[in-house]
Amino acid sequence: MTVVIEVVGLRKIYSDVVAVDDVSFEVRKGEIFGMVGPNGAGKTTTIECIEGLRQPDNGRVNLFGVDPGQTRSAIAERIGIQLQDSSLPTRIRVGEAMSLFGSFYARQADSGELLERLGLIEKRSASFSNLSGGQKQRLFIALALINQPEVVFFDELTTGLDPQARRAMWDLVRQIRDEGRTVFLTTHFMEEAERLCDRVLILDDGKIVALDTPEALISSLEMEKRIVLTLPGAPEKLPLSDLPQVDRIERSGDRIVVYGHGERFAGPVITALEHAGIDFLDLRTEQPNLDDVFLALTGRDMRE
Amino acid sequence: MRGLKQLTVMNFKLYLREPIATFFTLAFPPLLVLLFGAMYGNDPSQLYGGYGTMDITMSAYTALILGTIGLLGVPITTSGYREQGVLRRFRATPMRPLTYIVADLLTNLVMTLLGMIILIGVGWALYKVRFEGQVLSVFVAVVFSGLTMFSIGYLIASLAPGARTAQVIGMVIFYPMMFLSGASIPLEVMPEGVRRIADFLPLTHVVTLLRGLWFGEGWGEHLTEVVVLGGILVVGAGLAARFFRWE
Structure with missing residues (x-):
């Protein structure tokens, strides 16, 4: 099993709050790796340290064998990111956003095909501000896939979606994995982690509580x-x-x-x-x- | 600089889709020409060294456009993008921060030039306004003054905690300056006291520099303006780079 992400002793402190406390784990190539925990557990901080958007205070992160904080541009070419809080200019159109973001990368996916897959092809000339919450979320997923990334990060992928849209999103994530990409996601829905992830890391209060396949975690309880x-x-x-x-x-x-x-x-x-x-x-x-x-x-x- | 062209073109389109920003950049200065032209005409006046009111307003309104974009447009857009998370999303791509800044500067300069063309077009059509300088020289001065005004705008965006604050700071700086710098009303008609205040306003130096070059004066006659504006540019851009936040 090839390891694509390696996190060793990660620690991050905001003023005097320890957000992430000595977290170590590995993510293998081609798996759906989920990080679950309540809000404020440190999931977003951890994922953004791996994406190279934040610098750890202690410990180290390896993505494709290099430090993502040091070589952001090179790393950014190979990963796709859906952020928990982000936006686009209100008057940009869906198709325009796809070609704009595509132009930032050396390698590009077919944006028409991506929009088709995400059910946004009809919305190609709609302004970002006129999209529903679910449509915006799907557009951000399309943008995360625009460079045919090897690793895709989804931070709170299905928050704010109705159950039906959530299930459709799960299918999509499985498809992405089946194309050979590695998926790293965070969620605070336990059901989502259980149904979707190959392996689950449970994070609470900045610390790892458990890490295994959902089945092994459940049967380990002997409940x-x-x-x-x-x-x-x-x-x-x-x-x-x-x-x-x-x-x-x-x-x-x-x-x-x-x-x-x-x-x-x-x-x-x-x-x-x-x-x-x-x-x-x-x-x-x-x-x-x-x-x-x-x-x-x-x-x-x-x-x- | 991959993506620079696409980002600049996109910014430009997005600018044109903002009705208020587009109005103040492209339509407002020609409307002032119609209004003040109807009131004062363009007869040569001793007050303006033999030029008419409309002759001298061409360079003044160009300064007005630069002030509008630099002190209102730049801080409002930049801090708004930061507050909404647009900058965060850009930062998650391989696009370099410098590409973003250069695209933004290019967009604002192109909008300025577009505003100037419409302004001069209206001025020429109605009042045959005079231009006695060198086009290249005026172009360089517009770019130079523009970068100075934009650097103040980025500094406001960098220091303001949120989009609302950035907008208020921009307005508080811009609106008095709009009336006291000669950008909308010639300083020649202002009382002595106002003119003394005007010397301390950055936009006054833009107005003076542009008007001088417009009527054929050399850069050598405007070293004060070059030094003042150059100083603001270096300090403003330096501080903005130091305090700029992506989120």
Whole structure:
């Protein structure tokens, strides 16, 4: 695995607030690497140190083997950046922005094709100020891809988008990865990190809390899984308590919650019910997710 | 300097799409010609050394355009771009900061020249205004004075915390200067006290330099103006470069 980004002992202090505290990790070529954490965790500071837009106070950053803060122009040719807070002149048109930003790079993508892919081709002659929030965000993504970058940085890619637009954005990010590019993104949506990223770094209060694949992070918790069922007219004694996967059963009227563990947990429960001839409605399994991981590791709820 | 041409052309288009900025650069000076021309005409006057009011307003209104762009346009646009995050977005590309500045200067100079052409065109068509200098010499003086005014504008943008403040500072500096420097009303009709204040205003020196060269005087007769404006340019540009912020 080729390492494209290497961060060692990164530290950044604003007046007397430690924004990023001794952070070290590597990003591999061709993966979607996500950095998640609540607002103010230090995600943007970290990503902007890697982009060469900020200088670390301590530690070092390597991008393609060089220090991005020292050789910004050369690095900037090979990366694409979508910033969390940025804008364009209000009266610039979409097509104009694409050719203007394209002219800053030695290598250029086909801007018509990019606009097509991002669903902006119809908006080519619309002014920036007349675009909706989602359209602006897509334009910034198109601008981040205008130089066919090897590494693309997305800072809070889907903030402000509705769920449908968010999902469309995920598909797009996967496509970008499948073209062989490396994607580094930050998000404060745990679901986004879980569904989209190959590896996730959880950052809290400037420190790394965990770093692994979403699946490994979740299974490392060894948390109970739950099956929620509605059993109208079920017998008092259920044939489930004897199953080795089942830990306990909670019952309130027709509604039953089965707690258990193991890779295959739902299967035996369903089979046992069918064998006993018990009809069930509304079967729903509940898996632990990255929100639970965050809660377990930091003691705080991510959504607070 | 990759992207310089595209950025300059884009800036120019964006400038023309701003109705207020375009009005004050291109339309306002000719409107003044119509207004003051109707009031004073262009008969030769002893007061102006044998020139008519419209003859001397050509160079004065050129200074007015430079002041408008330098003290209002530059600080408002630059600090606005910084506040909105436009500069941040540019900075994320390989484009060098110098390219951005040069494109901005070129755009503003071209807008100045365009304003001058329209102004002189109207002045010539209505009053056959006189020009007795050398075109190249006046061109150099316009560029030189322009860079001086623009450097003050960048300095305002660099020091002001936000776009609103930059606009207010620009207005506070520009509006008194517009009336007290001879850029809109000739200093010859002003009381002695105003003329003494005028000596301390940068724009007065632009007016004096341009009017002199316009009517065939040499650079040697305007060393004071060259030194004052050159000093402002060096100090203004130096401080602006020192304090300029991209975000």
